[in-house]
Amino acid sequence: MDNTTGTRPTFVSHLECSLQGDHYPADQVHGLSKAGKPLLVRYDLKALSKSISKEVLAKRPTDLWRYREFLPVRRAEHIVSLGEITTPLIRAHKLETGGGTLLIKDEGRLPTGSFKARGICVAVSMAKALGITRIAMPTNGNAGAALAAYASRAEIESTIFCPDDTPEINVREIAAQGAKVWRVNGLINDCGKIIAENKDAQNWYDFSTLKEPYRIEGKKTMGLELAEQLGWRLPSVIFYPTGGGTGLIGMWKVFKELETMGWIAGPLPRMVAVQASGCAPIVRAFEAGAEYAELWKNAHTVAAGIRVPVAIGDFLILRALRESNGFATAVDDESIEAALMEMATREGLLLCPEGAATYAAYQQELAAGRISADDTTVLFNCATGLKYSLPAVTRRLDRENPIF
């Protein structure tokens, strides 16, 4: 039952700047590197390899903490857990796949109903280990809910800023779980600015995407789970809804770690960043051959989680796409809603709009010939569909379901 408490060795050697490669010591509080870029956690992969085997791993409880050796939390008593179970990988059995295999990884089963729990539980555990008492974070909704829950459990104070059009259900969830939540007249980057300007005065640790080094380590467990669930053979393509991109960067990081360790063989998956056509800075940069992405003006989409006009990890996302022979692609709101309704009514899976965007993109790329019958494709549904209220559902309700 208390799956998390086993004392296991950890193998962090140091942190390093994702742009310039300079080193930073482990076990200290860090934000961005001196170059203002995200820090990546590095491990002694040789020692890690020797310490566990796939067979030992297979016998452990099926939660995120089974991968302790791949994570930065050194001491079991610092683990802050709300039950991060392995999420299921569900096969689509009625949708058009052109002869290929289509799997949906349903991240809505995690605590607080989204994949944000992965990053936040590891980051809050590290914050606890490092003695942090106050955390602030900008959010489009799900990350804030996860921080509120984990911080409350850890007895850390959390202050959360979200755009003022964040749906009531998200704001309520954040408040219910003990955070202070502020609605900001702006987008997520505007929320981030408020934290940057006030963090010294408020003694806040800044939990913005990639501004602390550990959320990415939590998110990389998506890649570990995927590899293990598929018998240490990776899928050929991964469609990932991309806002800040932590999960895409994290998965690519761990695939390289596993490759170095010799745990996986063969080509790594093509990584596909899915964005909304109303906010597609990564797609624009990818297609322009640029190393960085410029701020997207007037960002708008029903998929609020990927309404991220500017991402500090832009170059890491773009690198992963190119290294993996993948690509970036955008879909419009209409196709997101249609994809959501098709998946719900035909497969019984109520995706979030961001998850539905990956299916819309899959359909688009299948038609364009970038996905073939040989492909095993994984779509990431990053959150439960329950938190969203799409017009398409209202129309179906009004049309087909009169009051008795």
Add this chain to the structure above:
Amino acid sequence: MDNTTGTRPTFVSHLECSLQGDHYPADQVHGLSKAGKPLLVRYDLKALSKSISKEVLAKRPTDLWRYREFLPVRRAEHIVSLGEITTPLIRAHKLETGGGTLLIKDEGRLPTGSFKARGICVAVSMAKALGITRIAMPTNGNAGAALAAYASRAEIESTIFCPDDTPEINVREIAAQGAKVWRVNGLINDCGKIIAENKDAQNWYDFSTLKEPYRIEGKKTMGLELAEQLGWRLPSVIFYPTGGGTGLIGMWKVFKELETMGWIAGPLPRMVAVQASGCAPIVRAFEAGAEYAELWKNAHTVAAGIRVPVAIGDFLILRALRESNGFATAVDDESIEAALMEMATREGLLLCPEGAATYAAYQQELAAGRISADDTTVLFNCATGLKYSLPAVTRRLDRENPIF
């Protein structure tokens, strides 16, 4: 990944009337018994015992279907699955427990966000096996969402009736997943009457609680998981939010099956039925020493899932409480809301109101001395808290979170 498809033997011998014990053949469509009571599925437990061991079980994927031998679905191709992962058992670490151990089993992680998925996935699989094409069901929300999703996946038509004050989020969820949903001016028993009156003309298979025999088999997996998660030692007390009572009956059934097989030893848990003081027919019957429970008039509570004025399995619930040396207890809405907020802000767990009712009851019974320092108590949180909108959350939001 496709954890469900293994071909495994099953051991159903027959079905039997839960009141009179007369037998009915397996593998045929059944509703209630001739006496108008629920049918229970019986197994050849000796053959079942010989076919698997705890060690073999431990190596299987951690989902509901690992317990295939304990379930009635004979052929793998009839399994309708949306990824029914083992739900986590989370230890409360800050709440007052009088020195005892308090664990929360978070059923909100199942498909469609509630424990209803367990019963419905097994029942829909059996419906598919038996060639059923149309299903109707009354619901207070969560069961309807589960039926909509599984029926859509199985290509079975589903028609769902819910009270007209069912929250919009539930009605939308049901509609989004492909069911026809009707709002009825009445309570869940009134919805059930509409189905009873129209099922022959509409060719509906009636999926009302305990009116088909297989939901209870799905629900009993809560007991199997609990036993296995605790190393085949059961907790001393289980608090269960009780409306129709399928889960309580199912857990008690499987505990007896496991006891017969010699898989568990020692005293079985005290089973505690938790109801709302505005709808407590089982509590009233238990305290009166009655065998059946009378209809509760003017039923009302914020915990809609336990707003069930009359339960066809009333005598089975009452039997389980008495055989287990347990009891029934009621809590008012105010204490449910307070319990919900305490659990959310202190433990980081956003329970549904029905789940919160079990914690309110636990506090009450701890104070009353019915729970002691020796007890390991499990509370069932039957659904994600995201689907609910409690006044207490609004008050917290208004008080503590002004607009920036």
